[in-house]
Amino acid sequence: MTSLDLALASPEELVAAARDGDVVLRDSGEGLDPLTTAVWLAGRTSGTKIGVSFEASSDAMREKTLDSLETLTGGRVVVDADPAAARALRRDGIDYDGVPVPALEPGDRSFRGRRSTYLRGGSPGLVLQPRTPSEVAAALEFARRHRHLPLGLRSGGHGISGRSTNDGGLVIDVSGMNTIEVLDPSARLVRVGPGATWKQVAVSLDKYDWALGSGDYGGVGVGGLATAGGIGLLSRAHGLTIDHLRAVELVLADGTPVRASATENPDLFWAMRGAGANFGVATAFEFEVDEVREVGWAKLVLVSADLEESLKQYGAVARNAPRDTTVFLVTGPPRQGQSVIQLYGMVDSDDPDVVISRLTPFASIGMLAQQQVVITRYADVMGEAADVGPEGQHGRGEPVARSAFVPVLTDAFARDAARLLRSGQVYYFQLRHMGGAITDVDPGEMAFSYRTPEMSVAAMGGDRQGLDSQFDRLAAHFDGLYLSFDTDLRPERVADAFPPPVLARLRSLKHRYDPTNLFRDNFNITPSTPFTPFATEENS
Template identity: 30%
Template sequence: MEKKLPELPHSLKDVAVFPEDPRYDDVRSNDYKVGQPKIVILAENEEQVRDAITYAAKIKQGAEFPFSVRCGGHGLSATSVNDQGMILDLSRMNQIQVIDKEKGIVKIQAGALWSDVATKLLADQLVISSGDHGDTGVGGLAVSGGMGIILRSFGLTIDRVIGGTLITADGERHELDDLNEPELFWGIRGGGGQFGVVTEFLFQADKVTTTDSEFSIPMVIQTINYTITDLYGFTQAWHAWFKNSSNKLTSILLLNKGADQTITVQTRNFWYGEETPEARAVLAEALHLGNVSAKTEVAMNYADFFPDEHARIDGKNTAFGKNTLVTDIPQAIAAEMEKLLEPPFVYGVELRALGGAMNDKAADFNAWSFREAEIMIAYWVNQAHADEALRLFQPIQEFGQGIYGAYSSDTSTAENLRVWSNQTAARLKKLKQVYDPMHFFTQNREV
C-alpha cells in the first residue's frame, strides 16, 4: 500500500494539486516529459515556496522524494518534473516591474515568461536578452545561461542579473548581489538551481534609443536558405563573416541532409538595431556565403519575435539535444558533422554564433566558464534514438571545451562534468557544501 503524504501546512492547502484533481494533467508535465508527481504546489508567494521546500525536505529525510522546480516548463533536461515527488510550480509568481526606467533596472519573478517580459519592457524601450522562445520561463534561463537572438550584443542573460532572492533547503531567505553574499550570488548565475529556489531577479536591461518612429526596439531579421556541397568551406566563411562583423549581429544555422550529396542550411541572422547602411552591408555579405535558394528580410520590434505563447505543455516534444562549445570548426570536425546528418532520425545540426559581448566578461565573472567559445554545435534527434546520437556525437564532444547545460537533454553524471570548468566546479562544490549539504536540490545539474 502506498504511503500517504504527511498533512500539508495551512499555507499550501489551497495551492496543492493531487493526481485526482482535474487540474493535474495541466500542471504535471514539462515540454519533453509527462510527469507523475504525487503533488504539485502552485506557489503564489515566497512563504509558500519556503513551506513547500521545508515540507518536501522533511519527507526526503526518511524516503526517496524527488523535488523539482518548474517555471516555464521548457527545459530540455526535463528535470522540472518528476515521478512520485513534488513539483514546485512558480508560474503564478510572474510579476514584472520596472524599478528605474532610465537606469534600466527591472525586477522579474521567476515564473514570468520571456514573451511577457519583452512585451512589458517594450513601452519603456528596455530589453533583456532571453532564449529563442517566448514560452521559456525566466527562472530556469536566468540561473543557467541564456543564449538569445541578441547574444553577441547583449551577452548571456545571466550576465545582466544584478540581484536575486534565493530560498535555500533550510527555508532561509537570501537577498543576493555583489555586496550581499557575493560568492553565492556568483554561483546562482550559471550554477543552475542546485543551491535553492530563486524566486525573483533584478536585471540590468538595455536602454534603447532610436530615431525610428515605427519600432521602439528595432531589429532586422534575415532568413536565408543555402544549398552547399563544402561544409568545411562554408562554416569557415560563416565564422569569419560574423566574427569580423559588428556585435549587433547574431546568427543561427540549422543543417540537414539535402539531395544529391548536398547539405541544406536554414539561416536566421539577427541585427539588433535600426536598418542602417552598416546593417544592410553586413546582411548583404551573408548572401555570398553559399548558394542561396531563398531569402527574406524583415524589420520588427524585438518583442514581436516572441509571440504570446501560453499554450498547455503536455510532454509531447520528441526532441533530444546535445551540444558542445568550440572556438572553431576544423576540417576533421566538419567531416564528423556531415556524419551526424546521415541517420533518418536526425532533426538537424545547429550552429550558433557566440563571441561578442558574451566573451567580453572574464571567465570568473559568474559561473559560466567558457568565455572563449565562438560557436555552439548542437545535435537534434528523435529521443527514441538518443543512445545512437550520443555515440555519433562523441568525437565532436571530445573536441569541445564544455557544454551549455540548459541546452542538453543528457542528464548523465558525465554530462554534468562538462557544464563547468574544473576551477568553476570547485567553487560551486564549496557553495553546495555550505548551502545544500544534505543535497536536497538534486533534480538540477549538480557538481
Template identity: 40%
Template sequence: MPDYGHELMLGTFITPTASSAKDVVSLAMLTEEAGLDIATIQDHPYNPDFLDTYTLLSWVAARTSRLKVAANVTNLPLRPPQVLARAAATLDILSEGRFEMGLGAGAFADAAHGMTGRRPGTAQSIDALGEAIDILRGVWDTGTRGAFRHDGEHYQVPGMKRGPQPAHDISIWLGAYKPRMLALTGAKADGWLPTLEYIQSPNVAESHKWIDDAATAAGRDPRDIRRLLNIFRASFLPTGRAFLQGPPDQWVNDLLPLILEHGFSTILLGQDDPHLIRTFGEEVGPALREAVAAERNIRTSGSSGSRERSAIALSKRHDRVDYNALPPQLRPKAIEPGDALYDSVRHTYIRTGSPALVIRAEDESDVVAALAYARTQTVPLSVRSGGHGISGRSTNDGGIVLDLSQMDGVEVLDRATRRIRLQPGARWGDVARTLAAQGLAMSSGDYGDVGVGGLATAGGLGYLARRYGLTIDHVVAVDMVVADGRLLRVDNDHHPDLFWAVRGAGGNFGVVTAFELIAEEVGEVGYASLTVDATDTASLIETWGRLVEAAPRELTSFLSLFPGRRRGAPMAQITLVYADDDVEAAQQAFNEFLDVGPVLDGRAELVPYHAIVAPPHNRHHGQGLEEEHSGLLEHITPGAARVIHKMIHSGDVLVMQFRSAGGAVNEVPPEAMAYSHRTQNFSVLAASAASQRVRLASAWSELYPFVDGMYLSFETSTNPERLLDAFPEPVLSRLRALKATWDPDGIFNRNFPITTLAAELPDLEATTRAV
C-alpha cells in the same frame, strides 16, 4: 490567472447562411438536443448571403425550449439602440428569458458605410457603444418612472417611453480586443466575448487585467463580468495532434485550463458541423462540467483546510507521499494525479512525467512552505519555472514538482536605470512584449515560451548575445529560497559567493523567486532568415563561422542544420539578427551571408525585438527531442566542420544548431560568475529522438575532441563527467565547496547535481583536444 467562478456555459457560434437556412436552424436545434446551453449567431446585416440575425434568433428561440440565444455580436452601427432595445426585450419575453446580447462597435466599415453613409472612427465607435449600453439599459428599465432621455454625442433620445420590460436581466457581452474596448467592458458590460484566434496583443492575461482594472475603477467587482470565448479551430480526431485537435478526452484536458486558469466560463464553437456539435455536447460537455465542478470543489474546500476528493481521485494518490501533511496554505494550489488539471501540469516540453504532486506556488511564502514540506517527503523534488529545461528534470515520476508558473510578474522598477524585476514563471516572449512598451529589451533566447527561472539561472544565449551578452550578465540581484528555508536577498553585497554561483549553476543552490536585471535600450532590430542548401555541409558551416566572427558585434546568428529527407539535400536555416534599427548597416551585415552557400530562400525586415520571440504558449506534452548534446567551440575549424558534415550526412542526428556567442559575451571576466566560458565564439548542439540515443552519442563522440566546454542548458546526458565541461576548474571545486555550505543535504539534486565530493569524477586529463 483567475477562475472568475461563473457557471459553465457551452454552445455554438453558427453562420447564418441564407442559402441553407434550414440547416442553420437544424444546427441550433442540435445545439439544444446535444445538451449544450446556448446557440449564438453572427450578425453582419450588410451581407446579403446571410439571414437577418435577429429574425433568425426569434425563429430558433421558437423551435427550442431550453436553449439560450444571442447575437455574436450585434452590429451596433446598423441597429439603432433605441429599436434594438425593444427587439431584444421582445425576443427575451417570447423566449421566456433565454435571450442575451452580444454587442460590438461594428466591423467592416466600408460595407456598413454603403448602408448608412456614415463611417465613424474607432474612438467614436467605442464612445457610441458606451452610450448605446446606457440606452439599452435605460429602455429596459421600466422600474424608473418617466420617459427615458439621453443627450449624447452619438445618440440623441429627447424622450421615449421605456419598455417593454425583458423577462430577465439581459446580459450585455462585448466583443473586445483592444484596451479601450476592454476598459469599456470592465466599466459597463456583463461579459467579454472575444474569439480565441483573434486575441493577440493584449494577450488573454493582459485583457483580463484591462477589464478588471476598469471594473474596479468603476466600483464594480471584476467577478461580475463573465468571460466568454469563441473558438474556430477545432476538430475531433482519433489521436491528439494539437489544441482541440484530438479525441473528446483530450478536448476536456485542453479546455480545462482555459476555464480554471484563463478565466473563461463560456466556450462557443464556430464550426457548422453536426458531428462536432453532437460530440462536443454529448461527450465533452458532461466530462468537462464534472471536471470543472470537481476542481472548484477542491479549491473551495482546500482553502478552508479540508480536502474533498472523489474515491477515484484518492485511489490515484502515491503511497510514498503524505498528502495529508500538506500545509493548508498549499492545499488549494496542489494538483494530484486524480485531479482534473493534472494533465496540464504533469509534463514538460521535453519529457512526459507522472509526479505524485504538483504544487503551484503563488508567492515566496508558498515556495518556503512547499520546500519545507518537500523536505519531509522521501521523493524527488523538481523545480519548474517555464518547463523548457532540456534535461527534462523539471518533472519526475512519483515525486513533487514545485511549479512557479503562476509567479510570472514582469516589472520595470526604474526606467532611468533600466532596472527590471522578473518572476521566474514569466516567459521570455511575454517579458519582451512588456519591456517593449518602454523601449527596453533583455537578451534571452530564441523561443518566447522558455521560462525566466531556468534560463536566468544557467546562461541565456539569445538573439542579442553578441551585442549585449548573456542574460545572466545582466542580473544584479535575486531573491531566493535556499535549502534551509530562508528567503534571501542575494547580490554583490549580500551573500556574494551565492550570487556568483547562482549565475550559471542556480538550479543547484535554491529556488529563485525574483530576478533583478538591467535591461537594454532596444526598439526595432534587423531580422533576416535564409534557407540554404547544405549539401556541402563542411564548407557551409566553416564559411558561416568565419562570417560570424568577422561580423560587427550588432550581429548575432543562429544556424540550424537538418539532414536531407527522402533523399533530398540537407538544409540549413540561418537566422540573422542585427541589434539596431540602422537599416543600411543591417543590410550590409546581412549581405555578407548571401555567399554562405546556395541560398534557396530569404527575407529580411525591420521588426520590434519582441516580434521575433513571440510566445506561442504551447501546452507541454513532452514534444521536444529527448536527446541532446552540447558543446562550445572557439572557432569552427576545418576538422570540426568535417565531423559536422559527417554527422549531418549520417542521418544519426535529427538537427544540429549553432549559435554565435563571442562579442559582449566574451567581455565578462571568466571568474565573474559560475558560467565561465568567455573565449568561445560558438555554441553547438546535436539532437535526436530517444530511440537514436546510442547513434547520437557515437556521432557526438567524434565531435567531442573539438569542443571546449559546454552549456548545460543544451545537454541531456546526466553523466557526471559533463559537469567538468560545464564548470571547468577551478569553478567546479568552488561550486562544490559552496554546495556543502548552502545545500549540504543535496535537496536541489535533480538538474545536473553538484555533489560535495570530487572523487566520483573520472579523470578526464587524458582527453586530448583536437583542432
C-alpha cells in the same frame, strides 16, 4: 448549458445545440457513442465546452484518451471526474493530506496541462504551485519530508533538458510568480518574477525602448534561463542574460529567504549565475536592461549540396561579423545529398542598409531559397512564440539532446559535424553564434565560465545511445557545454558544464547552502566535505 440525450438527439440537433453554447451529453447506453460524439462536436465548433463521461478498456487507455482530448480539443471536452478514480491516480510515498501550498495532483483536471514540459512527457505525483517566497519555503519544507522522491523546479517548463518534470516525484512550479516591474527608470533596473516568460518581459520593456536578451524563443520562462546563462539573439551585442543580473532573491533548501548581489552574499551571487538550480528556488531577479530600439530580424533558408563547406563558410562569416550581429544556424539530416539550412538572426540596428550589409555574407553560404528580413521590435520577435494557455505543455517521451561549446569552428569540426548529420542520429542541429559582448565579462565573475567559444552547438536525436555514440566522437572539438540543452545524465557531463576550479568552488558552496543536497535533479553538484586545514596538525 444544454443537456442532450444521446439516445434521442439527431446529429443536426447536437451540432446546432453546441453552436449555441456549452452542452452536456447524457448517455443511457443507446444511440451515439458519448466520447466519439463529444470529440466530433468539439471539432465542429470553436469555443464550446462539451461535458461527457466515458468508459475505456483500461486505466491506461483512459489516460491516453484524456491526454489526447486535452491537446486536440484544447480542453473543450470536459470529462466528469470520478473522485475514486482521481484518488487512484495518486502516487506512492506522498503525504497528500499535508500539502502546504496550492498544488495539483494527478486526479485534478488541471494536472494534465502541468504534468509534462515542452519536450518531455512527465507524470509527477504532485505539482506544488507556490505564489510567494514564504509559500516556496513551505513547499521546500514539504520537499525535505519527501527526500525519497525526485524534485523538479519549473518556471516556464520549456527546458530542453526536461529536468522540470519527473515520474512520481515533486515539482515546484513557480509559474504563478510572474510579475514584472520597473524599479528605477534612470538605471533601467527591472524586477522580474521567475514565472514570467521572456515574451512577457519583452512586451513590458518595449514601451521604454528597452530590451533584455534571453534565448531565441519568447515562450521560455525566466527562472530556468536566468539561472543558467541565456545565449541569445542579443548576446553578441549586449551579453548573456545573466550578465545583466544585479541581484537575485531565492529561498534556500532549508527555507531561508536570501538576497544575493555583488555586495550581499557575493559567493551565492556568483553561483546563481550558471548553476542556480543547485542552490535554491529563485523568487525574483533584478536586471539592468539595455536600450534597444528597432532591430533587424532575418530568417533565411538556404540549400546546400556540401554541408561541410557551408558550415566552414558560416564559421568564417560569423567570426568576422560585427558584434551587433548574431546569426544562428539550424539544419537537419541531408536528404538526397541536399541540406536545408535555416539561418535566423538579429542585427541590433534600425538602419536597413546596415542590416542588409551585415546579413549579405551569411546569405552566400548556400543557395538562397527563401528570405525574410524586417526591421521590427525585439518584443515582436519574442512575440512570435505561441502563448501557452491552461492546456499547458505537452511534451511526450524523453527528449534526447546534447550540447557543447566549440572554441573554434575549425574545418575539422565542419567535417565531423557534417558526418554527424549524415549518421541519421540527429534530426535537429543548431549552432548558436557566440563571441562579441559575451567575451567582455571575466570568466571568473560567475559560475558560467565559458566566455570565449565561437559557437554553442545543440543536437537532438531520437535514440539516446545512437546520439551519444555519434556526438561523443566530436569530443575533441568541444570545451564545455550549456547545461540547459543537454539531457545526458552521465556524471561526466557535470564536469563538462563547469571547469575543475569552478566545480570545486561550487561544491564547497553547495556544502554551505545545500549541505543535504536537496536540489539534486539538474546537473547535480555534490557538496564537498568541508575543508579542515588543521586536521593534519591535530592528528600529529
